[in-house]
Amino acid sequence: DNGGGDTAVARPIMGRFITETKPYARMRRREGRGLSDFWTETVEPRGPFTYTRPVVVLTNHWSGSMAEGFPMGMRGLGRATIVGTPMMGLGAAVFPITLDRTGLKAQYSAEPVYDMQNRPRWLMQPDIVVLDGADILAAGRRVLAAATA
Structure with a gap:
C-alpha cells in the first residue's frame, strides 16, 4: 500500500536507473x-x-498519486516491469474545491498525467496483472528470477 509521495523525491530515484x-x-x-x-x-x-x-515494481489497488507515477515512469524509461493489481487511477497536483451550491468539499487533479504514448495514467495497467488477494511479492519475485536467469 502506498498513497503516493513527491515527484521531487521520485525523480532522483528514477535517475539511478538511467545513464x-x-x-x-x-x-x-x-x-x-x-x-x-x-x-x-x-x-x-x-x-x-x-x-x-x-527491476520489478510492485503495485496494488492502494497505489496512488506518485506511487502510480513511479511505476509508469520506470516503465516509460524502459527500466521496469510492473507487477500487481491495477492502481487507484489518480491524477497529479490535487487541490481541494468547495462546490458552490452544496458546500460539499471535493478534490480534483489539476494536472492529468499521461505515459509517453499519451495514454492517461488513470487507465494504466500492470505488465503482469495479479489477482486481488494473490501474493504480489511472490509474483514479482518470479518475474525478477526469470529476468535474471
Missing part, C-alpha cells in the same frame, strides 16, 4: 473548461552509479 536524460511522462494542466497542450517531464541520471540489472 542519460530521458522523458518519463507527459502532462497537461487544467485551464478553464479544457486542458493545456502537453509538456514532457524528464529524468536526469543521478549519483555515482547506475543500477542496470532488471
